[in-house]
Every structure is written in C-alpha cells, then in structure tokens.
Amino acid sequence: MRRPPQCVGELLKTHVAYLKAKAHTFPLNDCLILLSNITGKSKEFLLAHPEFQLREDEINRFSAMIRRLRQGEPLAYLVGEKEFWGHLFICSPDTLIPRPETELLVELSIKHLDKRPPDLILDLGTGTGAVGISLLAHWKESKAILTDIDLSALLVARENCMRILGNVHRASFICCDWFNAFKKGFRADLITANPPYVSRRQMNLLDKSVREHEPERALFSRDGTGYSEIETILGNAHRHLAKGGLLLCEIGIGQAKRLLSFARSLDVYRTIDVVKDLSGIDRVIAASL
Ligand SMILES: C[S@@+](CC[C@H](N)C(=O)[O-])C[C@H]1O[C@@H](n2cnc3c(N)ncnc32)[C@H](O)[C@@H]1O
Numbered sequence: 482m483r484r485p486p487q488c489v490g491e492l493l494k495t496h497v498a499y500l501k502a503k504a505h506t507f508p509l510n511d512c513l514i515l516l517s518n519i520t521g522k523s524k525e526f527l528l529a530h531p532e533f534q535l536r537e538d539e540i541n542r543f544s545a546m547i548r549r550l551r552q553g554e555p556l557a558y559l560v561g562e563k564e565f566w567g568h569l570f571i572c573s574p575d576t577l578i579p580r581p582e583t584e585l586l587v588e589l590s591i592k593h594l595d596k597r598p599p600d601l602i603l604d605l606g607t608g609t610g611a612v613g614i615s616l617l618a619h620w621k622e623s624k625a626i627l628t629d630i631d632l633s634a635l636l637v638a639r640e641n642c643m644r645i646l647g648n649v650h651r652a653s654f655i656c657c658d659w660f661n662a663f664k665k666g667f668r669a670d671l672i673t674a675n676p677p678y679v680s681r682r683q684m685n686l687l688d689k690s691v692r693e694h695e696p697e698r699a700l701f702s703r704d705g706t707g708y709s710e711i712e713t714i715l716g717n718a719h720r721h722l723a724k725g726g727l728l729l730c731e732i733g734i735g736q737a738k739r740l741l742s743f744a745r746s747l748d749v750y751r752t753i754d755v756v757k758d759l760s761g762i763d764r765v766i767a768a769s770l
Pocket of ligand 1: 607608609610
C-alpha cells in the first residue's frame with residue numbers, strides 16, 4: 482500500500498518521541514542528521530521548514546535508518562561521515578569514528594607549532610585521516626605521512642584527503658605496524674597518534690554500539706592491558722623525531738601516571754607533559770626532543 486507523503490515536522494514528531502522513549506541520547510539531533518543525509522537539505526533548513534515533504538522512498542529509507550540506529554548502529558556509519566575539526570570525514574566500519582576529544586591533538590599541534598609549521602608530519606594509526614588531514618588543511622605548506630596497519634582504513638583516509646584537500650599531493654599513505662616501515666635516519670617534525678588504548682577488562686564498559694560496530698584493532702591494545710601500543714610509540718618516536726620535534730599521543734583515562742613514568746624512564750625526551758581535555762581528563766602525552 483502506498484504511504485501518504487509525510488512532512489519533516491510529522492516525521493520528527495513521531496521519530497524523536499520514539500527514540501526518546503527508548504532512552505536514545507540525542508534524538509532530535511540524530512533524526513535531523515539522518516533527514517539531512519537523505520534529503521540533501523541542511524539541518525537548519527529542515528528545522529525552518531517543517532512543512533517540507535519527503536518522497537515515499539525517502540521516508541522508507543528514513544524508517545530503515547531509524548531501525549538500525551535503534552539496534553545500536555552508530556549514526557556516523559549510517560550516514561557514512563562524521564565532523565571533525567570543521568571537516569566532514571568519510572567513515573566506514575573499517576575506521577574508528579573520530580571523537581571530539583581527539584581534536585585536542587590538532588589543537589595542541591597548532592598551539593605549539595603554528596609560528597613555525599612542521600615540514601613533515603607523521604600521523605600514526607590515521608584511521609579516517611582525521612588528525613593528519615586536519616593539520617594539512619591548516620598548514621598549506623606541510624607534508625604528511627599517514628600510516629595504518631589496516632589497508633582498508635588507509636583507503637578511506639586517501640578518499641578523505643581527496644575530499645577535504647582536493648588532492649593527495651602533500652600526503653603519503655603507508656600500511657605498516659607503527660614505525661616498522663621507517664628506516665634509521667627518517668625524521669618528522671611532528672608525530673601524532675591516537676593508538677588503541679582500551680584494555681580487555683574495560684570492554685564491557687564501552688557503549689554497546691562501540692563494542693559491536695567499531696573495529697577491534699582501533700580500540701584494544703594488542704597485549705590486552707591498554708598500554709602496549711602507546712608504550713611502543715613512546716619507546717620509538719624519539720628515533721624518528723627531528724631535533725626540537727614534538728610527539729603528541731592520545732591516552733586513555735587513568736593511564737597518565739604509568740605512561741609519564743615510562744616516558745621518563747626512557748631518558749630520551751627533553752620535555753614530557755600530560756595535557757587535560759575539556760572535561761579535565763588527562764588526554765594527551767606531549768614529548769619533545
Ligand atoms: C583509535 S584509532 C584512531 C584513528 C584516528 N587516528 C582517529 O583519531 O580517529 C587507532 C588506529 O590505529 C590503527 N592501528 C592499530 N594498530 C596499529 C599498528 N600496530 N600500527 C599502525 N596502526 C595501527 C587502527 O587500525 C586504527 O585506525
């Protein structure tokens with residue numbers, strides 16, 4: 482049976498109430514993002530035009546997406562993109578969805594290096610390319626090497642580079658295990674990383690939608706403690722940083738104390754600091770040569 486055409490106002494009323502009843506966190510925002518993705522209209526337009534009619538096929542797509550959202554599929558995978566540092570990054574189930582707290586890596590890079598932008602950036606475990614590409618968009622003369630152990634993620638990062646920068650002239654993409662593709666003597670001015678740092682013990686504390694949909698390799702450290710990948714990065718970055726270079730590595734809640742003492746014990750960095758995010762959580766370890 483043909484469904485009568487429905488307008489944005491009616492759809493929002495029904496589906497926001499439905500999601501609210503199911504204790505969904507951001508019902509209005511998420512409905513608007515889905516409707517915007519389906520109709521190609523901005524969220525502002527949709528809010529200002531509740532009388533705007535959707536076609537039958539659009540309504541069917543919207544209902545199907547709401548169902549998948551309710552079953553725990555992340556919104557960013559449903560619409561295929563997520564905003565980070567003012568850019569829209571393509572996301573796929575092969576990539577972690579960029580998180581707002583990771584913007585601190587970009588913010589600190591710019592804060593420390595804007596007066597003398599880096600010639601070469603190395604973004605380790607780049608995923609969608611969120612950090613490295615945001616920095617390339619900010620510094621028009623810099624080059625970056627974006628790495629990931631997952632080739633599918635790297636292909637998404639390449640697509641994002643084309644989408645956001647219009648070309649890949651200033652970026653290289655390397656599929657490797659942290660530093661293992663880099664010979665002695667290779668040095669970057671800035672190394673950024675948001676490695677997997679969740680421990681197996683914390684698995685059940687993760688949101689169901691994260692646990693069931695985001696790639697395991699992007700979440701959990703290989704040794705299960707949450708520390709092994711960060712320690713590998715801290716333990717090797719000094720060999721690949723130029724003199725005066727900076728390493729910025731995201732860390733997990735409660736990891737700062739052990740990582741600070743690990744980094745100090747290496748006795749290779751000139752400065753080592755921990756920086757808090759907007760929620761007051763120790764979020765980034767910054768080490769310079
Ligand atoms: C937490 S995600 C971060 C993604 C992206 N940088 C971001 O902040 O949105 C970690 C990324 O590291 C990659 N990764 C995991 N183990 C790795 C390894 N041994 N070497 C290189 N990349 C690795 C994962 O595939 C994933 O893309």
